[in-house]
Amino acid sequence: MGYAQLVIGPAGSGKSTYCSSLYQHCETVRRSIHVMNLDPAAENFDYPVAMDVRELISLDDVMEELGLGPNGGLVYCMEHLEDSLNGWLDEELDNYLDDEYLVFDCPGQIELYSHVPVFRNFVEHLKRRNFNVCVVYLLDSQFMVDVTKFISGCMASLSAMVQLELPHVNILSKMDLVTNKKDLEEFLDPEPTFLLSELNKRMAPQYAKLNKSLIELVSSYSMVSFIPLDLRKDKSIQYVLAQIDNCIQYGEDADVKVRDFDEDEDE
Ligand SMILES: Nc1nc2c(ncn2[C@@H]2O[C@H](COP(=O)(O)OP(=O)(O)OP(=O)(O)O)[C@@H](O)[C@H]2O)c(=O)[nH]1
Numbered sequence: 001m002g003y004a005q006l007v008i009g010p011a012g013s014g015k016s017t018y019c020s021s022l023y024q025h026c027e028t029v030r031r032s033i034h035v036m037n038l039d040p041a042a043e044n045f046d047y048p049v050a051m052d053v054r055e056l057i058s059l060d061d062v063m064e065e066l067g068l069g070p071n072g073g074l075v076y077c078m079e080h081l082e083d084s085l086n087g088w089l090d091e092e093l094d095n096y097l098d099d100e101y102l103v104f105d106c107p108g109q110i111e112l113y114s115h116v117p118v119f120r121n122f123v124e125h126l127k128r129r130n131f132n133v134c135v136v137y138l139l140d141s142q143f144m145v146d147v148t149k150f151i152s153g154c155m156a157s158l159s160a161m162v163q164l165e166l167p168h169v170n171i172l173s174k175m176d177l178v179t180n181k182k183d184l185e186e187f188l189d190p191e192p193t194f195l196l197s198e199l200n201k202r203m204a205p206q207y208a209k210l211n212k213s214l215i216e217l218v219s220s221y222s223m224v225s226f227i228p229l230d231l232r233k234d235k236s237i238q239y240v241l242a243q244i245d246n247c248i249q250y251g252e253d254a255d256v257k258v259r260d261f262d263e264d265e266d267e
């Protein structure tokens with residue numbers, strides 16, 4: 001049995017930085033992980049790239065040769081990868097043991113998960129290869145300080161969840177930039193009734209019915225829970241990793257030491 005994290009989230013939400021910090025953390029604790037780049041638009045990396053999708057296609061080449069812009073170019077790359085990605089994975093996996101832990105650093109554009117089937121097919125293929133896979137969905141904490149942004153963040157994560165049908169771990173990234181943690185705390189694991197009353201306060205009365213349906217939707221998919229991640233704190237990375245490991249049933253017998261993130265607040 002192998003294990004895999006698919007690291008997704010909006011452009012610039014901190015996916016590649018997370019992969020790099022996770023790699024460093026694992027190196028320190030002498031744990032083996034391999035970070036794979038699935039982003040044809042990636043430029044440089046702070047982690048050793050175990051597999052690089054740009055061997056198959058890169059955004060720069062597509063833009064130059066086909067005269068496409070960055071977004072159209074990326075959609076083209078993904079369509080092109082539909083036929084080749086799974087075969088490439090098979091070839092690359094020959095270099096690894098069956099029980100490896102892989103982390104896939106993915107591109108940020110949300111339409112790649114909803115409009116193009118390549119990621120879904122890729123996930124199905126990983127499962128066929130006996131990998132336990134989960135989505136690690138990163139959302140920038142800067143966008144989470146009010147209820148309307150919170151709901152739109154949940155909806156974006158939900159759209160990926162519906163497309164990929166994978167267990168999800170939602171992460172709030174860039175916690176080091178949050179100056180007022182109190183504002184954010186109410187959104188980490190909020191009660192649906194709290195969200196609904198906040199949303200109703202913010203929006204005109206004619207939206208009340210829509211608001212109720214939205215809150216019901218996100219809470220019935222258990223989407224309204226986010227784990228804060230502060231990359232400056234090793235314990236925060238450790239906690240996030242333990243949650244993900246739990247989700248993909250990695251090291252079930254191992255005695256994973258977990259401390260709650262809140263305990264570190266005053267350090
Ligand atoms: N302060 C702070 N900045 C961060 C953190 N994580 C990422 N950044 C910054 O946010 C920007 C985007 O980070 P990336 O890791 O490239 O984000 P990404 O999600 O991989 O971006 P795309 O691949 O382009 O979608 C960079 O300038 C990072 O330095 C963080 O935890 N704290």
Ligand SMILES: [Mg+2]
Nearest residue numbers: 015016039042
């Ligand atoms: Mg990136």
